[in-house]
Amino acid sequence: MAARVQRLSRSMLKTLRDDPADAETLSHKLLVRAGYVRRTAAGVWTWLPLGKQVLENVTRVVREEMDAIGAQEVLLPALLPKEPYEASGRYEEYGDLLFRLRDRKGAEYLLGPTHEEIFTQVVKDQCTSYKDLPVMLYQIQTKYRDEARPRSGILRGREFQMKDSYSFDISDEALAESYRLHREAYTRIFERLGLDYRIVSAVSGAMGGSASEEFLAPAEAGEDTFADCPACDFAANTEAVTTTVAPVDGAGHPAVEELDTPDTPTIETLADFLDVPASATLKNLLVKVDGEITAVGVPGDREVDLGKLAEHLAPAEVELVTAEDFTGRPDLVRGYVGPQGLDVPYLADPRVAEGTSWITGANKPGKHARNVVCGRDFTVDRYLDVVVVEPGDPCPACGAGLRLDRAIEIGHIFQLGRKYADTFALDVLGPQGKPVRVTMGSYGIGVSRAVAALAEQTADEQGLCWPREIAPADVHVVAAGKAVQIELALEVADKLAAAGVRVLVDDRQGVSPGVKFTDAELVGVPQILIVGRGAPKGLVELKDRRSGEREELTVDEALKRLADDA
Template sequence: MAQVQRMSRLMVKTLRDDPADAETLSHKLLVRAGYVRRNAAGIWTWLPLGKKVLENIARVVREEMDEIGGQEVLLPALLPKDAYEASGRWEEYGDLLFRLKDRKGGDYLLGPTHEEIFTQTVKDQCTSYKDLPVILYQIQIKYRDEARPRSGVLRGREFHMKDSYSFDTTDEGLAEAYALHRAAYQKIFTRLGFDYRIVSAVSGAMGGSASEEFLAPAAAGEDTFVDCPACDYAANTEAVTFSAEAVAAAYDIAEHGPVVELDTPDTPTIETLAAHLGVPASATLKNLLVKVDGEIVAVGVPGDREVDLGKLGEHLAPAVVELVTAEDFVGRPDLVRGYVGPQGLEKVRYIADPRVADGTAWITGANKPGKHAKNVVAGRDFDVDDYLDVVVVEEGDPCPQCGTGLKLDRAIEIGHIFQLGRKYTDTFQLDVLGQQGKPVRVTMGSYGIGVSRAVAALAEQSADDKGLCWPAEIAPADVHVVAAGKALQTELAVEVADKLGAAGLRVLVDERPGVSPGVKFTDAELIGVPKILVAGRRSAEGVVELKDRRTGEREELTVDEAIARLTA
């Protein structure tokens, strides 16, 4: 876009109505304001205004990545299968991966992320500890065949990402690269104008040691996170953990009476048991049986809580967690389905939620059909082998840091930083010659920012009922000049626009002949440039109106005053 772009020559068709298939605010507004155009599910064209915003975000990301010593490269998007087969991801990605064959029948994929290829690149380019550390980044188009691509450019199948990768010879080096990225991301998201939180994330099956997500709270978000209203704690719901010690401190084993067996026929579920006894579900202990790498394990949680199998899986990874089936009870008289209690489970590993801390007393199965027991006390009647926080987090759960009731909020993941460790460097045997003359296995971090997603996330956070409302640094222009009238106003608008352009501002000037001031105002508010300058009824006197798109504040100024204000 030239420094001064005339609306009469800009390819933009604004719409008054929301597109029928749009669910989220950003999707509606980016289409209505002419920023993007849909080509297929999750596949979008960036029209002139959209391309400008996308490029502005990329520029900010690039500047801050350069600032921490990142070196920009560009890897292919079309990749041969071999590296992803070596890492196992050719299979693991399942339907999420776009796969294709070339004319010779060779297998290829469209890269969803590039850990494998960066590892190979560094193996090829770096041979000595002197060549490290290195931070490489690219701003690239990536591909994931999402099952339900939706929300416009928020979750596309073809999307723009900044991905970077750090390579170090020591864990301390990795920690430093991680810290550099964390600081750079804070600068980037602040410059982009985001309201965001950094939350700890479950490191997942990748086996990394530290991982945080950058979340932009927004109603359209697909992620849920917990947020403490009292302290600075925030986390991915799967990453919330608090300690059994903290809970145990509030209880005293000595205060409980002895175990009493209860006759509870036909009460194999918590609901039937609680109803039969007339107690709240929270007084009961639910024991879920699962198989961990084929071995039966019991998981105890308060009866009113659900086990988060995803969270359990993350805690136990790389072990595989499965639900038990009827066949697993064959030859196991110690496991009485529906009436399991931890006090009789001598041959079974017992994992419990921290809420089942020492000193807490429960109504639970008596390990006999139709029987339960009360006053079953943790630390007296049974021992917990491992405390793991595996329940689904609920609004009001205590903050692990300060105990205040947590809030649950929706957010868009805009960034992710991850101490990946040696998973990929092991796969590709990436060693460099160490200072002692021996090969050293390299350790790796991986860091992502959703660049096209950031366009939608910023639209979500900043839009109002009139339309888009961009933060200054990424807006498609600095000022939108509107000629609200005929020849006189148009002449003045173009003159002011040219002066602002000459002063280095990026200007959009609406000089469209035959378009009413009302339509121009509506379009200006929809398009969302931060400052709107109107050449209207006092144009003959050289007086214009300067309006702030966000606050709606407006004031009349002479042309010179307005230019001075905008270029200050």
């Protein structure tokens, strides 16, 4: 099938030699410089012709693979009534992240950040029997989130393109199958896009490891951190890293000894004063859990991740204590808290295992205690993984030291269960003639973000460097010279297009070959065909954009080479 020739002399393309002043990430810089995107407002972008083509190519791959697993494409509105989101509680929960507006009659709307509520209503309307399920629906659509700090170009926009899909099943087993189909489709999509990616657990094993996984594209510019085991195949969102520490025999420890430690209210001052490593000390953080003061113990060299703590204790609310909370509590001595004999619930990191011995507060001003042994001198009410994961922490699967890497979240698959089905009473008539509550899955791919992730992973110092399936063309023909070169370049372009090769041809007059070469490198089409000095003799040069390898060929050889690849 004949492909298309894009002539730069007739295209709106303006490349920039300098990085935009506000650009932080490589993809942001290059996509703007190469004329793919243009900022319209904070976090709101215009896709220029080349950018739109790349976006469309990614969209096509996503669509083909979603169709292949039997998902049906629909298109929901972005302008949504608030009522379904009030019913689910998300109208409140989303807070400032939601763009809200009123129509001329004062009715309240929002711009859809994700569509679980509306899809649930659609299926409730369309499906009445177990025979109507399973159903998988998807859309590729514009989404809105009023990010506090939109940045990194199209990597984190406030208006962006997303593929979201939803599965509806009558049993947990059927949901697991819909989830599996999505996982495989996502794998094929990211393979075809040429993305380097990892699938990581997004929630702790305790909740069922397969219930939620993220597809992460490792990249410096990423805003996510994930843990990665160099020794086995474990990989997880740092929030999903768990620690298991076996109890040790604490019998041999000497008795608790109180120490005078004036002016040592912090771990740093204490470790310094006693000349011990921070890891020998026990840090006790006081928080309020639904208003009740609670202590959280972690080794002195570790930080508590308050987000993780809040997640573990949800829906209970977690707050930090304030000076007022110490009023009337002489048992709580700020800076000198220890778990021994403390009259508050005590939560601890698994590293504070049965039998371990610690230096910790003596619950008296200016005093600490040593040889405070877990299980002998204090007990832990509940173990929780609440410390910030650090490189070298043990892999939960094999114990090897974990690596931490930055990544861009490009996909997320999630077994939602019955949360939304419960909200909207989504039942179908089951095989036994009784209503069955439907169980759901929710699956997303950041389509515009995938473009940025690809740019991040594939670009080099010269510019963008797209995989062929995603590139705006298969070959970039550069007419490096005058009329004769331009004429031959156009002739070659037509022949290539006739053979199904998508061609971008730089036929601009009055633009120097140097500028054209620089532009070709920047634009990032995988093959560059140079029609230069050899043109009158029918010779051209074929250059691989990534390797930089160049080869002189006759026009016919070049045509054959490129057409064979098409």
